[in-house]
Amino acid sequence: MAGATETATWEEMLRRMLPPGTAIPEGAAGNLDYSIALEYDGPPVAYEVPRIAPVDMADVPTAEPVSASYGLLGNGGAAVPVAPVFRPPASRARAEPPQARRGAGPADSGPRDEASRPATRARQEPPSPVQVRRSSEFAHSGPQNEGYSDSDDDSRRSVSRESAPSYQGQSDGGRHAMAAPEGRRSHVVTFGLADDSKYDQSSELDDTRSEQFVAVTRTEKRGKTCHRCGKRKWESKESCIVCDKRYCGYCLLRAMGSMPEGRKCITCIGRPIYEGKRSKLGKSSRILSRLLSSLEVRQILKAEKECQANQLRPEQLIVNGFPLCQEEMSDLLSCPRPPQNLKPGRYWYDKESGLWGKEGEKPNRVVSTNLNFNGKIQPNASNGNTQVYMNGREITSIERKILRFAQVQCPRDTHFWVYHDGGYEEEGQNNIKGKIWESPLTRFVCTLVSLPVPPANSVEPRDDAPYSARTVPEYLDQKRIQKLLILGSPGAGTSTIFKQAKLLYGSRFTPEELDNIKLMIQSNMFKYLGILLEGRERFEEEALAIPNNPNSEDGDTQQDGNESSGLNSCIYSINAKLKKFSDWLLDIIAMGDLDAFFPAATREYAPVVDELWKHPAIQATYKRKDELYFLPDVAEYFLSRAIEVSSNEYEPSEKDVLYAEGVSQGNGLAFIDFTLDERNPMSELYGDSHDPSSQAQNKYQLIRVNAKGLNEGCKWVEMFEDVRAVIFSVALSDYDQLGAPASGNSRRLENKMIQSRDLFEATIRHPSFRDTPFVLVLNKFDIFEEKIGRSPLTACEWFSDFDPLRTHNNQSMAQQAFFYVAMKFKNLYAEHTGDRKLFVWQARARDGPTVDEAFRYIREVLRWEDEKEYGGFCPDESFYSTTELSSSRLVEQDWQQHPAADQRQGST
Numbered sequence: 060m061a062g063a064t065e066t067a068t069w070e071e072m073l074r075r076m077l078p079p080g081t082a083i084p085e086g087a088a089g090n091l092d093y094s095i096a097l098e099y100d101g102p103p104v105a106y107e108v109p110r111i112a113p114v115d116m117a118d119v120p121t122a123e124p125v126s127a128s129y130g131l132l133g134n135g136g137a138a139v140p141v142a143p144v145f146r147p148p149a150s151r152a153r154a155e156p157p158q159a160r161r162g163a164g165p166a167d168s169g170p171r172d173e174a175s176r177p178a179t180r181a182r183q184e185p186p187s188p189v190q191v192r193r194s195s196e197f198a199h200s201g202p203q204n205e206g207y208s209d210s211d212d213d214s215r216r217s218v219s220r221e222s223a224p225s226y227q228g229q230s231d232g233g234r235h236a237m238a239a240p241e242g243r244r245s246h247v248v249t250f251g252l253a254d255d256s257k258y259d260q261s262s263e264l265d266d267t268r269s270e271q272f273v274a275v276t277r278t279e280k281r282g283k284t285c286h287r288c289g290k291r292k293w294e295s296k297e298s299c300i301v302c303d304k305r306y307c308g309y310c311l312l313r314a315m316g317s318m319p320e321g322r323k324c325i326t327c328i329g330r331p332i333y334e335g336k337r338s339k340l341g342k343s344s345r346i347l348s349r350l351l352s353s354l355e356v357r358q359i360l361k362a363e364k365e366c367q368a369n370q371l372r373p374e375q376l377i378v379n380g381f382p383l384c385q386e387e388m389s390d391l392l393s394c395p396r397p398p399q400n401l402k403p404g405r406y407w408y409d410k411e412s413g414l415w416g417k418e419g420e421k422p423n424r425v426v427s428t429n430l431n432f433n434g435k436i437q438p439n440a441s442n443g444n445t446q447v448y449m450n451g452r453e454i455t456s457i458e459r460k461i462l463r464f465a466q467v468q469c470p471r472d473t474h475f476w477v478y479h480d481g482g483y484e485e486e487g488q489n490n491i492k493g494k495i496w497e498s499p500l501t502r503f504v505c506t507l508v509s510l511p512v513p514p515a516n517s518v519e520p521r522d523d524a525p526y527s528a529r530t531v532p533e534y535l536d537q538k539r540i541q542k543l544l545i546l547g548s549p550g551a552g553t554s555t556i557f558k559q560a561k562l563l564y565g566s567r568f569t570p571e572e573l574d575n576i577k578l579m580i581q582s583n584m585f586k587y588l589g590i591l592l593e594g595r596e597r598f599e600e601e602a603l604a605i606p607n608n609p610n611s612e613d614g615d616t617q618q619d620g621n622e623s624s625g626l627n628s629c630i631y632s633i634n635a636k637l638k639k640f641s642d643w644l645l646d647i648i649a650m651g652d653l654d655a656f657f658p659a660a661t662r663e664y665a666p667v668v669d670e671l672w673k674h675p676a677i678q679a680t681y682k683r684k685d686e687l688y689f690l691p692d693v694a695e696y697f698l699s700r701a702i703e704v705s706s707n708e709y710e711p712s713e714k715d716v717l718y719a720e721g722v723s724q725g726n727g728l729a730f731i732d733f734t735l736d737e738r739n740p741m742s743e744l745y746g747d748s749h750d751p752s753s754q755a756q757n758k759y760q761l762i763r764v765n766a767k768g769l770n771e772g773c774k775w776v777e778m779f780e781d782v783r784a785v786i787f788s789v790a791l792s793d794y795d796q797l798g799a800p801a802s803g804n805s806r807r808l809e810n811k812m813i814q815s816r817d818l819f820e821a822t823i824r825h826p827s828f829r830d831t832p833f834v835l836v837l838n839k840f841d842i843f844e845e846k847i848g849r850s851p852l853t854a855c856e857w858f859s860d861f862d863p864l865r866t867h868n869n870q871s872m873a874q875q876a877f878f879y880v881a882m883k884f885k886n887l888y889a890e891h892t893g894d895r896k897l898f899v900w901q902a903r904a905r906d907g908p909t910v911d912e913a914f915r916y917i918r919e920v921l922r923w924e925d926e927k928e929y930g931g932f933c934p935d936e937s938f939y940s941t942t943e944l945s946s947s948r949l950v951e952q953d954w955q956q957h958p959a960a961d962q963r964q965g966s967t
């Protein structure tokens with residue numbers, strides 16, 4: 060837009076400002092840093108504040124350049140022509156009557172109006188950026204005559220000196236005295252650089268934007284200060300869907316009136332909305348429901364959603380490279396299966412299959428087929444690189460994975476035709492080979508990875524046949540279900556939380572699921588047995604390796620002669636024990652007396668480890684006893700009921716299901732859909748009345764990815780970019796535990812808390828989650844509480860600076876330690892995400908209610924996130940950033956006493 064004319068204008072302006080004859084610096088128009096007027100955003104002031112009016116540079120009188128004949132010393136000292144002193148017209152602009160500003164008709168114009176015309180014009184028309192800059196430029200250059208100083212402060216002061224008195228002087232008998240718009244604070248001018256990238260994004264709105272939008276920045280204070288009264292209140296704000304100005308409950312109706320087009324300032328009525336708000340059109344907010352009756356709210360929201368001014372314009376939609384015309388857009392929106400949540404942008408559309416997606420991306424919806432658009436689909440529409448083509452489009456790798464999953468042969472250079480029902484054939488073969496999305500499993504996997512599928516019993520209107528209704532399976536209705544992804548390192552409790560969700564909100568386990576869990580429990584039991592036997596073998600190897608090979612490659616076990624022989628004798632004695640132990644194992648197995656075997660095996664195992672650990676050489680090698688012993692606690696729970704558990708008739712109890720490690724035998728991906736009722740301690744505190752539309756918001760899909768899938772380079776994770784929140788579970792009790800390294804060749808065990816931290820770090824940095832809120836669940840608080848007294852938190856090197864207050868009991872020590880750990884994670888998160896808040900909750904996942912409360916907290920987080928984005932409620936920093944947590948009931952009490960205070964941290 061900044062073409063040659065603009066440059067010329069700048070040059071012209073500079074020329075007028077510089078002393079006559081001065082050369083304009085090269086490239087000045089492009090490089091000079093021009094300050095821009097900003098609207099004052101601080102607390103209200105008691106006095107009327109002057110305005111700076113735009114200046115028409117054409118009206119600035121300038122002197123002709125001194126001609127050569129006036130040479131400095133020449134011409135016998137004849138007077139050099141001087142321009143008259145220029146008086147800034149700011150006061151005239153101020154004195155403009157309100158009507159004139161709103162666009163007075165010709166009847167109003169008289170000689171007086173004539174006199175103020177330049178300023179009036181500048182106010183009436185949306186000024187170009189150049190005009191706005193001119194005004195601010197003038198604010199700097201004007202006072203120059205009176206000893207202009209460089210500092211902002213000074214310049215501001217000189218502006219007031221200059222313009223305030225003249226405003227008083229010209230108030231013209233009160234008729235022209237400009238009252239601030241009804242009840243509104245006047246604007247004050249400050250100086251700085253406008254930086255409004257948000258507005259830059261939607262350049263199509265630029266031309267309609269008034270001077271306010273160019274000059275006002277959306278600063279960090281967004282959300283806290285009311286635009287009208289300027290007060291910073293700790294309460295919800297509602298924002299204008301056009302200009303995003305926020306208003307408190309007191310000012311909202313005054314600023315927005317009856318809202319015929321929804322939430323718009325009166326001055327924004329008729330203007331197109333800010334596109335970032337499109338997805339929120341028609342969604343209710345606390346503040347509206349508080350101020351108006353539910354019927355009124357409904358009407359306003361309906362108008363907001365449906366009125367003409369707020370609709371997309373066809374040219375905002377570019378499909379297959381061409382902007383739509385009105386007719387094409389109507390066809391698209393009125394077809395039986397239109398795209399959802401349409402926003403302005405570039406899309407591709409495959410007419411044969413109905414697949415629809417954003418340009419350069421995988422498909423995200425199946426819309427009706429056979430819509431005719433000007434543009435035809437291009438091979439690179441979705442930016443695929445698979446050399447597999449579907450109706451002419453090169454598909455993306457995730458689509459190819461699904462094809463393979465559905466057992467569709469698709470080597471390179473395959474060209475398919477795919478039809479509305481998923482039927483496919485190779486190009487030129489005229490032979491439908493099958494239907495891609497026929498199997499429920501394929502459909503399920505598609506939804507998990509957010510690929511669209513056609514409705515199950517799709518009957519597509521070919522040749523304009525009347526459209527028949529279809530049923531879309533519930534879980535395909537992705538719009539209404541909010542996906543929550545739960546992750547964590549091994550043993551952190553993700554499966555337990557998942558199973559709790561199932562028990563709390565879901566249906567009971569089906570017989571198949573129970574069968575699966577039973578198999579899982581049984582195979583876990585054999586895994587524990589495997590560990591026992593492996594341990595025995597390992598000790599035997601230890602024993603054999605050293606005497607036979609004193610210079611063995613394992614440097615850690617090299618010992619000097621004395622120690623070595625000491626170790627040998629020790630190991631021999633252990634070996635004898637082990638021999639006895641293994642003979643005994645074999646006997647028991649031979650007799651089939653497993654009931655005796657399992658408990659005995661675990662019982663016998665520990666003393667062997669103890670024995671080994673006594674020796675200094677072993678200690679030097681392994682550093683920690685845990686490295687010799689990693690049978691999970693839960694092993695004993697199941698091993699002690701070995702016969703019962705391993706029999707065919709075994710039926711896992713609810714407790715067994717919860718205690719078992721894992722979700723299913725394969726233990727990969729698992730998901731569950733559930734709904735939460737409205738009961739919530741927090742929303743009650745805020746006096747919420749949730750409208751029925753929020754019910755739909757309460758549907759969730761919890762997806763659990765096992766730790767292994769994560770460790771393999773987070774491969775799965777990429778498929779979950781549309782999750783609403785990531786729940787990351789960490790076992791608090793891991794701080795003094797060691798675990799096998801997730802990857803790499805090192806056999807050295809690592810601190811499990813550090814492992815969790817590293818995984819957490821990798822996850823928050825993952826591009827798929829750049830904008831996704833994270834909720835950290837600090838789990839296993841029960842074990843933590845129990846052991847914190849005997850095993851210091853500093854056992855984990857990351858917590859080495861933990862310096863608790865002295866306490867008399869484990870409970871308060873555990874709370875202190877919990878806060879400390881929470882803050883460590885919060886700081887880490889803030890570091891990586893540019894100061895975003897990490898939400899933390901404390902849980903004991905074996906304990907149902909703590910998981911229930913965790914999910915209610917997560918739901919609340921999602922609402923905060925929604926409202927934060929849409930213009931509302933933003934809980935006070937103190938509890939948002941430092942202490943939201945935690946052991947629910949405890950917090951609940953604190954909250955009731957000190958809703959916004961930082962009390963919880965203090966209480967520890």
Ligand SMILES: Nc1nc2c(ncn2[C@@H]2O[C@H](COP(=O)(O)OP(=O)(O)OP(=O)(O)O)[C@@H](O)[C@H]2O)c(=O)[nH]1
Nearest residue numbers: 549550551552553554555693718720721839903904
């Ligand atoms: N005491 C106690 N045990 C817990 C808690 N949460 C989980 N557990 C137990 O810890 C063990 C491991 O929990 P899981 O839920 O299987 O851990 P996970 O994160 O799924 O681990 P992977 O399956 O390896 O990914 C199970 O025996 C659980 O019953 C808790 O808060 N307190």
Ligand SMILES: [Mg+2]
Nearest residue numbers: 554720721722
């Ligand atoms: Mg598990």
